[in-house]
Structure formats: C-alpha cells, structure tokens
Amino acid sequence: MSMKTSTRQVDGVTIVDCSGRITLGEGSVILRDTVRELLSKGQKKILLNLGEVTYIDSSGIGELVSAFTTVRNQGGELKLLNLTKKVHDLLQITKLYTVFDVRDEEAGAVKAFS
Amino acid sequence: MTELRVSYTLDSTLETVDSAEQTASRIAAESGFDEDVVMQISMAVREAAVNAVLHGNAYDPDKKVKLDFERTGNDLVITIRDQGKGLDLAKIPDPLAPENLMKTSGRGIFLIRSFMDEVQIHPSQTGTEIKLVKHVHGPSGDVKEASQ
Numbered sequence: 355m356s357m358k359t360s361t362r363q364v365d366g367v368t369i370v371d372c373s374g375r376i377t378l379g380e381g382s383v384i385l386r387d388t389v390r391e392l393l394s395k396g397q398k399k400i401l402l403n404l405g406e407v408t409y410i411d412s413s414g415i416g417e418l419v420s421a422f423t424t425v426r427n428q429g430g431e432l433k434l435l436n437l438t439k440k441v442h443d444l445l446q447i448t449k450l451y452t453v454f455d456v457r458d459e460e461a462g463a464v465k466a467f468s
Numbered sequence: 469m470t471e472l473r474v475s476y477t478l479d480s481t482l483e484t485v486d487s488a489e490q491t492a493s494r495i496a497a498e499s500g501f502d503e504d505v506v507m508q509i510s511m512a513v514r515e516a517a518v519n520a521v522l523h524g525n526a527y528d529p530d531k532k533v534k535l536d537f538e539r540t541g542n543d544l545v546i547t548i549r550d551q552g553k554g555l556d557l558a559k560i561p562d563p564l565a566p567e568n569l570m571k572t573s574g575r576g577i578f579l580i581r582s583f584m585d586e587v588q589i590h591p592s593q594t595g596t597e598i599k600l601v602k603h604v605h606g607p608s609g610d611v612k613e614a615s616q
Contacts, residue, residue: 378518379482411514412579416572423570440507447582448575449564 357381359388367464368397369435373406376414385414389421389432398430399467403460405436415448422454431455435463472499472539477532480525480550488517488535492546495537499544501602508583509544509602515576516548516598524550524596546600554591 357374370388375381392400402421410418418434425432433455437445445451457463476491478484492513496506517533525531531551538545561568563575581587586601 377514378485378522411511411518412573412575413518415575419570420572423572444579448578449569453569 357384359384361388361392364460364464367399367401367467368392369401369403369460369464371403371406373408375409376407376417377409377411378413382413382417385417385421389424393425393428393430398425398428400425400430400432401435401457401460401463401467402432403435404438404441407438407441410441410444415444415450418454419450431467433457433463433466435460470539472537474537476535478535480521480527480529480531480533482521484521484533485514485517488533488548489514491535491537495539496544496602499539500604501544505602509546509600512580512583512600513546513548515580516546516600519555519576519598520548520550520552520596523555524552526552542604544602544604546602547597548600549595549597551595553595554593555589555596557589557591 357372357376357380360371362369362371370392372385376385389400392398402418422432435457437456437458442451445454445456455466457466472495474495478487489510493506493510496509501509517535520533521527525533534547534549536547538547560577561571561574563569563571563578568574577589580598580600584600585603586599588599590597590599
C-alpha cells in the first residue's frame with residue numbers, strides 16, 4: 355500500500371491523516387509535497403496523524419525530520435499524533451522521540467499548538 | 469530449521485529495494501521468526517538494498533545487486549552485494565551524535581546494526597558486500613517449521 359494523505363482543519367490546526375508506507379520514493383515525496391503545499395498556503399500548525407502508517411524506513415524518518423525542520427524554520431509547529439508501535443520504536447532507537455512533540459490524543463494535540 | 473539457499477540478481481532500481489524487502493519478509497516468516505523480528509529483518513534488508521542501489525551502484529543499469537539468503541542450523545544469513553566503488557566505512561556518521569540527530573539521512577547502517585545480530589561490511593574497489601545474520605533464539609534453539 356502506497357502512502358496517502360488527507361488534510362482537515364480543526365481550530366486553526368491542519369491535521370494530516372497519513373496512511374500506508376513512508377519509504378524511499380513515492381511515500382517520502384508525498385509527505386514532502388503535502389507539507390510544502392500547506393506551508394505555501396500559510397498553514398503552519400501541522401499535526402501529522404501517523405496512526406495508519408504501516409511502515410517507515412530511514413528515508414521516511416529523514417522526511418519526518420525534514421518536515422519538522424522546514425516547518426519550524428518558517429515559524430510554524432509540527433507535531434506527531436498516534437504513532438504505531440513500529441514507528442514509536444524507530445523514533446526511540448534513533449533518539450528522535452524526544453525531538454518531536456508526540457501526542458496520542460487528537461483534541462489535546464490541537465490545544466497544544468501555541 | 470529447514471536449510472535453504474537462494475540467490476537473486478537484481479537491477480539497480482527502486483523496485484529492487486521493495487522486492488528485496490518483500491523477499492526477506494517472506495523468508496524470515498517461513499523461517500519461523502515472530503512478526504516483530506520479521507519486520508526487523510525485512511527493514512535491515514531494505515536499508516542494505518537502498519545502500520546498494522543508491523550509494524553503491526548509483527542506479528547504474530549496467531550494475532547489479534546480488535541478494536543471497538542462506539538458512540543453516542540456527543541462523544538466517546543474508547548477503548547483499550553491489551558493484552559500486554566500495555563504501556568508505558570511515559565516512560559513516562553516528563546518527564545519534566547531537567550534531568547529526570537532525571540530519572535527514574545517514575541512519576541506514578545504524579538501523580541495520582540495531583536490527584540484526586551480526587553485521588559484517590566488506591567494502592572493496594569492486595563493490596560492497598554486507599552480510600546480515602539473525603540467530604534463532606528460543607529454549608531449544610529451534611523455531612517452528614514453516615507451513616507451506
């Protein structure tokens with residue numbers, strides 16, 4: 355299953371529901387394009403819902419880091435929501451879990467944006 | 469564990485990366501590893517295949533990736549070879565170092581080492597060979613036989 359994203363707005367926060375695989379090639383490109391498009395429209399409060407992401411490789415991890423940095427450099431915020439165990443474990447072993455603001459409840463995550 | 473020896477010669481394409489991952493996943497599952505370990509093995513093979521296709525062979529259509537699976541005794545041994553210039557081990561960064569933490573690449577070898585029991589990297593001027601070993605753990609050193 356390739357990567358799919360859909361976006362919705364909740365209280366000024368753009369929630370990106372991601373599903374499938376964030377891997378080298380199409381998956382990483384779709385995530386990159388989605389974030390760039392949101393930033394170009396001035397939507398800088400981004401909550402990536404990774405609850406339906408089944409697989410992520412080192413390229414996908416790099417893309418999450420890139421998205422986080424790109425959004426922050428433009429004065430925005432990017433948070434992660436609903437990590438699967440696999441993604442959670444990957445972020446733990448790469449020491450990125452504490453870099454990202456990781457949330458497991460959508461309403462609380464939306465409120466956490468400044 | 470039933471012995472097995474199978475070899476693939478693959479093009480330097482992104483399809484090879486997916487194919488290597490899927491084949492590793494199937495063979496690991498057939499070898500009786502549990503779901504989490506199957507994922508670790510398939511991800512390690514995917515990362516090694518990415519290195520071979522992108523960094524080793526640099527998508528060169530004249531260069532191939534060779535992928536071998538060998539199941540002997542209590543080990544699953546996977547070897548991936550490319551025909552590139554040879555990986556410079558001294559240039560592999562530590563992705564956990566503070567200065568590298570926010571880099572967008574450089575985690576592949578680290579993940580491979582995290583997921584496999586043994587990793588041997590043999591670079592040469594005619595390519596890089598990476599050998600990945602996963603031991604079968606358990607009280608008897610055995611795993612359930614794969615159902616066909």
